[in-house]
Amino acid sequence: MALSSSETKDEDLEVGLIATCRICYQCDDEEDGDLISPCMCKGSQQFVHRSCLDHWRSIKEGFDFSHCTTCKAQFHLQVVELEENVWRKIKISLFIARDVIFALLVLQTVFGMLGGIAYLGDKHEYLRDLLKDYFYTIVIYYGIGVIVFFVLLGSMVFIVGYCLLDDNGRINCCAHCEMDPLLWFVVALLFCVVVLPGSFGIGCALQGAITLIQWITNRHNSILAKKELTKEYVVEDLHGCYTPAELDPEHMERLKALKLF
Structure with missing residues (x-):
């Protein structure tokens, strides 16, 4: 049975490791949202704020949109249909x-x-x-x-x-x-x-x-186009239990065409 994100972070606190975002180095707060564990990274690199990760994905080029830059693991992307944003x-x-x-x-x-x-x-x-x-x-x-x-x-x-x-x-x-x-x-x-x-x-x-x-x-x-794509391709929280990611071939080809995969 997979542990919840809060239970995982409680265990980290018990062993003396404070769960912080690997980008902004801050703990959970209302402004940045909850910390998620989207890849195979462990220790101080395991957690990241979703908002920080989405900002990182929007300003970086290519591979970094759909993969972790540290462990190179592919993110689990949940596809969300969005209306055109004028x-x-x-x-x-x-x-x-x-x-x-x-x-x-x-x-x-x-x-x-x-x-x-x-x-x-x-x-x-x-x-x-x-x-x-x-x-x-x-x-x-x-x-x-x-x-x-x-x-x-x-x-x-x-x-x-x-x-x-x-x-x-x-x-x-x-x-x-x-x-x-x-x-x-x-x-x-x-x-x-x-x-x-x-x-x-x-x-x-x-x-x-x-x-x-x-x-x-x-x-x-x-940048703005990729910000919209971060809302359409949402990174899932795996709670520290990473499994190989699978993405629909149609969406994979789309991201490859945009040089984001």
Whole structure:
């Protein structure tokens, strides 16, 4: 006869082993729920909060969704039919908006810092006097910060792309770069001219922004989708008595297609 989860934990306490979650290292509480024993692990690794385990399954990739990362045992998964949750799409949109806004705030901070440096460097306020009839002071130095950022970005990408990579795409040291005087003149000209590095920097920034948004979208979509799957494929509590797990072939193929098995 299998012992209940509470009886198993009482026995652990009698032998001096306190049952704690192997992820958060906390005992039973109302917030995290009861401790379960879903695999072959023993001792301090035996118990885990269901909420902690489901969170772990949602953020890890592949095999960890359906197997224990420590003993490699397959979880006993109880399949629960769920209705389509429209809130997942809303959550994804909110998380994407949050991360994009954070990235924009960081970028605005960089613009402001560069503009502040330009303001401190313009001790005699030549730039302000030159453009004060057209723009407010804060707009002038903010615009300078934006221009300097894109010029620096374009210049750095050009230097890294040309000087650090050889014809085979391997990284070299800039000390070994050999360029003829004409090419040095071209490089110097690119540094001196604002339009070309600035335009190049804008292009790099746009490409980086697109890549970042795609990564954020895919990341949140993957995590939230797996959170929904943790509710559909619920890990059973085996009370310390593990037996080989079996899963319906249809659901197994589905998890394999999602690279979660």
